[in-house]
Amino acid sequence: MDEESSILFRMETNTTKPRTQLDRDAWVHGATEVLAEEGIAGLRVEVLAKRLKVTKGSFYWHFQDRRDLLIAVLQQWKDGRIRDIIKQTTAEKGNELAQIYHVIDVYSASRSRRGMMIELAVRDWARRDAEAAAIVAEVDDVRLRCARDLFLACGVPMEEASSRCMLLYAYVFGVSLMIYEKFDTDVARLKRDIANLIARSAHAVT
Amino acid sequence: MDEESSILFRMETNTTKPRTQLDRDAWVHGATEVLAEEGIAGLRVEVLAKRLKVTKGSFYWHFQDRRDLLIAVLQQWKDGRIRDIIKQTTAEKGNELAQIYHVIDVYSASRSRRGMMIELAVRDWARRDAEAAAIVAEVDDVRLRCARDLFLACGVPMEEASSRCMLLYAYVFGVSLMIYEKFDTDVARLKRDIANLIARSAHAVT
DNA sequence: CGCGCTCCATACTTATCCGTATGGAAAGAT
DNA sequence: ATCTTTCCATACGGATAAGTATGGAGCGCG
Numbered sequence: 001m002d003e004e005s006s007i008l009f010r011m012e013t014n015t016t017k018p019r020t021q022l023d024r025d026a027w028v029h030g031a032t033e034v035l036a037e038e039g040i041a042g043l044r045v046e047v048l049a050k051r052l053k054v055t056k057g058s059f060y061w062h063f064q065d066r067r068d069l070l071i072a073v074l075q076q077w078k079d080g081r082i083r084d085i086i087k088q089t090t091a092e093k094g095n096e097l098a099q100i101y102h103v104i105d106v107y108s109a110s111r112s113r114r115g116m117m118i119e120l121a122v123r124d125w126a127r128r129d130a131e132a133a134a135i136v137a138e139v140d141d142v143r144l145r146c147a148r149d150l151f152l153a154c155g156v157p158m159e160e161a162s163s164r165c166m167l168l169y170a171y172v173f174g175v176s177l178m179i180y181e182k183f184d185t186d187v188a189r190l191k192r193d194i195a196n197l198i199a200r201s202a203h204a205v206t
Numbered sequence: 207m208d209e210e211s212s213i214l215f216r217m218e219t220n221t222t223k224p225r226t227q228l229d230r231d232a233w234v235h236g237a238t239e240v241l242a243e244e245g246i247a248g249l250r251v252e253v254l255a256k257r258l259k260v261t262k263g264s265f266y267w268h269f270q271d272r273r274d275l276l277i278a279v280l281q282q283w284k285d286g287r288i289r290d291i292i293k294q295t296t297a298e299k300g301n302e303l304a305q306i307y308h309v310i311d312v313y314s315a316s317r318s319r320r321g322m323m324i325e326l327a328v329r330d331w332a333r334r335d336a337e338a339a340a341i342v343a344e345v346d347d348v349r350l351r352c353a354r355d356l357f358l359a360c361g362v363p364m365e366e367a368s369s370r371c372m373l374l375y376a377y378v379f380g381v382s383l384m385i386y387e388k389f390d391t392d393v394a395r396l397k398r399d400i401a402n403l404i405a406r407s408a409h410a411v412t
Numbered sequence: 413c414g415c416g417c418t419c420c421a422t423a424c425t426t427a428t429c430c431g432t433a434t435g436g437a438a439a440g441a442t
Numbered sequence: 443a444t445c446t447t448t449c450c451a452t453a454c455g456g457a458t459a460a461g462t463a464t465g466g467a468g469c470g471c472g
Contacts, residue, residue, distance in 0.1 A: 019437065019450065039330060041247035046429065056430085057450040065431070117333070123383045124245060124330055127323070137385035144389045162390050163399040166381070170400075171373060174380025177329045179343035183350045184368050193369040194376075197403070225420065225467065252459065262460085263420040272460070418469075429458080439448070 020054050024062045024072070027052070031073050036117040040125045043070065070125075074135055077122055081139045089146035096153040097199060100168070103147060104195045107172035116176045123173075143169055156201045168198050226260050230268045230278070233258070237279045242323040246331045249276065276331075280341055283328055287345045295352035302359040303405065306374070309353060310401045313378035322382045329379075349375055362407045374404050 030052045034043050045066055049056045063069045088106060091099035106112060126132040144165050151161035171194065184190045236258045240249050251272055255262045269275045294312060297305035312318060332338040350371050357367035377400065390396045 021438075021449065038334065039247075041245075044429065045431090055451050057452070059450095060431075061449050066429095120330070120333070120383070124326070126385070127326075128244070133385060137388070140385050141389055144386065159395070159399060162396055163403060166384075166386060166389070166396060167373075167377060167400050167403055170377045170380030170384060172376075172380065173383045174376030174378065175372070177326075177379050178372075178376060179332070179339060179346050180350060180372065182343070183347055183372070189365070190368055190372060193365060194373050197369055197373055227419065227468080250459065251461090261421050263422070265420095266461075267419050414472095416469105416471085418467105420465105420467075422463100422465085424463080425461090427459085427461105430456090431454105433452100433454080435450105435452085437448100437450075439446100441446075442444085 020052070020058075022052060022054060022058055022062075027059060027062055027069065028072050028076055031069055032076065032118060035073060035121045036114050039121045040070070043073075045069075071131070074122065074125075074132055077118060078135050078139055082142050085139075085143050085146050089150055091150060091153070093153075096150045100147070100150050100154070100199045101195055103150075104168060104172060104198060107169075108175055108191060108195075116173075119173070120176065140169070151201070154201070160201060164198060164201065171198060226258075226264075228258060228260060228264055228268075233265065233268055233275065234278050234282050237275055238282065238324060241279060241327045242320050245327045246276070249279075251275075277337070280328065280331075280338055283324065284341050284345055288348050291345075291349050291352050295356055297356060297359070299359075302356045306353070306356050306360070306405045307401055309356075310374060310378065310404060313375075314381055314397060314401075322379075325379070326382065346375070357407070360407070366407060370404060370407065377404060 027048075030048055031043055034048055034051065043066075045056050045059050049059055052058075059069070063072070088103050089099060107116070122132065123136060126136040144162075147165035147168055148161045151164050152158065156164065175191075181187065233254075236254055237249055240254055240257065249272075251262050251265050255265055258264075265275070269278070294309050295305060313322070328338065329342060332342040350368075353371035353374055354367045357370050358364065362370065381397075387393065
């Protein structure tokens with residue numbers, strides 16, 4: 001190679017972007033972001049590849065097909081949810097009521113918007129897919145049992161504890177579906193009062 | 207036309223299926239069914255046409271494009287919801303508490319599954335479309351106000367009425383997202399108890 | 413009956429999407 | 443440095459989907 005060709009070779013090399021290398025996890029993370037923004041239907045291989053600044057060659061190296069990715073996303077969601085549930089519902093003795101309020105707050109806060117969007121997307125998927133439904137059922141069961149344990153620890157009787165924990169989760173999911181900003185002049189007070197309706201039992205030791 | 211050709215002509219005519227003629231409403235109804243079953247992403251022109259046993263020629267005569275159909279579906283949903291809300295929350299004097307229980311029951315019953323699936327699909331759409339969101343906001347507002355009026359008529363103070371009616375709707379939507387059959391041995395009792403938590407106020411005149 | 417209008421079937425174009433095959437770039441090991 | 447393995451880019455094929463254009467079927471009316 002003479003000098004002129006060597007210079008041209010290097011100029012081309014300098015303007016060539018190095019090839020991005022992603023691991024499987026990067027794909028799952030990217031997919032989860034798209035899931036939050038656009039739901040399951042928005043999770044498309046080529047669109048996601050473009051978003052991650054690679055092509056689908058990478059995708060098909062890491063995953064057998066689109067469903068393989070979806071299942072990986074779902075599994076990661078489940079693991080994360082169960083880990084969080086256990087963390088959120090592990091209370092110091094005597095702090096159970098405060099923890100109940102904390103759970104309600106965490107799920108109904110605006111800052112949890114992305115997490116809730118993923119939650120809703122996963123549940124939308126679960127309505128039409130048996131495997132997704134099984135995983136949602138598992139997460140729901142863990143959640144309800146952990147939250148019920150908090151109510152029980154407050155001295156609430158078993159049946160009432162069951163009702164309240166279920167109301168708790170139904171409320172936080174349901175409210176994330178609704179558009180209510182114009183309904184009341186003080187939404188923060190409204191949410192606080194609702195948390196009180198859910199959390200406070202005549203039986204609870206405070 | 208000689209006699210043999212005339213017979214052949216009539217045989218062909220007899221086996222030719224008469225052309226189906228649909229009005230715009232038929233399309234909107236069909237679309238709403240698909241929406242319930244498959245959500246917004248499942249609402250595709252050619253697939254819907256096939257389901258209605260016509261081709262997309264009919265569709266494009268009645269609608270400008272797919273969005274035109276979606277908006278029509280949404281408008282029909284809104285009109286139906288508002289009509290139902292007013293019917294459901296119109297109580298005979300002294301029957302307001304029973305009506306509250308009725309509303310909770312109607313929305314959380316298994317027989318309302320299809321209606322709830324449409325509701326969830328519309329809300330999924332509204333999360334990503336401003337026009338859909340505006341209509342959902344309108345429906346939510348009407349619902350919350352009508353239900354609040356029921357609580358007020360029971361003697362519940364304004365702020366508590368606001369909290370309870372919002373909890374009511376959040377609960378019924380939320381619970382439709384959840385998978386809880388294995389959580390409790392008596393789901394019917396669970397739901398009854400939750401309805402009691404929502405509906406019964408210390409202030410209410412029974 | 414003929415004519416006009418409403419309505420639908422079909423062919424066509426363009427774009428997107430998924431999955432497969434193949435070549436080669438980049439990283440790791442020796 | 444070379445060789446092997448991991449990983450990605452791209453071309454390709456087939457299917458689906460939306461929207462447009464055109465011809466004609468069917469209905470309604472005088």
